[in-house]
Amino acid sequence: MPFFDSAALAALRRLRGRVAKGALNFLLPPLCPRCSVPVADAPAFCHACFSKLRFTKKPFCRACSFPFEGYVKHESLCFACQARPPAFDRAFAPLLYDEASSGPILALKHADQTQHVPLFARLMMSRAPRVYRKHDLVVPVPIHPKRLRRRLYNQAAELARFVGRGWGMSIALDVLERSRYTPPLGDLPPRKRLLVLRRVFSCGREERVRGKAVLLVDDVMTSGLTAEFCARCLKRAGAREVSVLAVARVPLARPKLSRAI
Numbered sequence: 001m002p003f004f005d006s007a008a009l010a011a012l013r014r015l016r017g018r019v020a021k022g023a024l025n026f027l028l029p030p031l032c033p034r035c036s037v038p039v040a041d042a043p044a045f046c047h048a049c050f051s052k053l054r055f056t057k058k059p060f061c062r063a064c065s066f067p068f069e070g071y072v073k074h075e076s077l078c079f080a081c082q083a084r085p086p087a088f089d090r091a092f093a094p095l096l097y098d099e100a101s102s103g104p105i106l107a108l109k110h111a112d113q114t115q116h117v118p119l120f121a122r123l124m125m126s127r128a129p130r131v132y133r134k135h136d137l138v139v140p141v142p143i144h145p146k147r148l149r150r151r152l153y154n155q156a157a158e159l160a161r162f163v164g165r166g167w168g169m170s171i172a173l174d175v176l177e178r179s180r181y182t183p184p185l186g187d188l189p190p191r192k193r194l195l196v197l198r199r200v201f202s203c204g205r206e207e208r209v210r211g212k213a214v215l216l217v218d219d220v221m222t223s224g225l226t227a228e229f230c231a232r233c234l235k236r237a238g239a240r241e242v243s244v245l246a247v248a249r250v251p252l253a254r255p256k257l258s259r260a261i
Ligand SMILES: [Zn+2]
Pocket: 032, 033, 034, 035, 036, 037, 045, 046, 047, 048, 049, 050
C-alpha cells in the first residue's frame, strides 16, 4: 500500500504550488499596473486604482457597444449602426478607455509590460456576455512584421493566447495579416484612419476561417475601424460570425460609413 494516496499527493502538490507562489510574491511582490504599489494578489489593481476604473455597463449598442446615456432599451442600435451595421456581429470591452485605464494599457502596448496580460485578459473573460465564450477560433488584430520585429510582441496576440486557452478555443495567429505598414493611427481623425485602414489587412488562410465563428481580439477599440476592416476580411474569407473583444473602448460613436466604403 503506498504511503500517500492520490488525494494526499494532490493536496501536497497544491501546497507546494502555494509555497512556491508565496516565496515568489515575497521576493518579487506583484504590483498594481497603474500606480505600481505592491498588491496582495497577482494580477490585480490596487483598491484605489480599481475604484477609478469605469466599466462598460448596460445599456450599450448591441452591435458596437457604444454606451448610451439615460434610459435606452438595451437591445437598441446606436445611430451609426442603424445607418449601416458594422461588418462584425457584436463588440465588447470591459473598460472604458479614459485617464484611469489608459496608462496601464499603453504600458502593455509600448513598454513591454506583458506581465499584465493575465489581468486584462481575465477582465475581458469575466465581464464579456456569455455569447463570447462560444466561438471556434480566436484571432488577434495583427501588427505589421516591421513593428513586431521592433516590439518583439503583439499585445493583441498575447491577450488572444490567454483568452483562447482560458475558454478552450483554437488560437490562429497567422490567419489575419497586416500587409501594409502604417504609421501609428491613434491620433488621426476617423476619416483619415478610414482611408489608411481600407487596404491594410488581408486574410491568408481562408480554409481555417471558412464557416467558423471567430473571436477577434484587440487591446483598444477606438473608432471601431480596425475591427471593421478586420471583420470584413474574415467575412470575405467565409467566417460565419465575427465578435470583437477588446480590453477597453473609447466611448465615441462609430464614424458613419458611406455605402461606397
Ligand atoms: Zn494602483
